[in-house]
Amino acid sequence: MTPTEARDIADAGFQHIAAQPELVEALLAQSGSDVAGLRAMTSRPEFAQFVLDFLLQEDGRVLDFAAALGIKPQRVVMARAVLGGADPW
Secondary structure, three states: OOHHHHHHHHHHHHHHHHOOHHHHHHHHHHHOOOHHHHHHHOOOOOHHHHHHHHHHOOHHHHHHHHHHHOOOHHHHHHHHHHHHOOOOO
């Protein structure tokens, strides 16, 4: 997996989260920020890692996201490793 592919998965992850109010609320709570602060965070390189970490925290989240994107959940784990170079756990 290339860094571009990994970033595309993270971007799709953020879109997936943004489409579900309960996930948006959880992401905001985890970030400790409000919507404006979250928007500002999106331009930071580590935001993609944050999004993937958030999805990977709960099996249901990553399974739902992977199914919606039509990929295996392992691809999300791979994307996180490519972007961060480390095991997300």
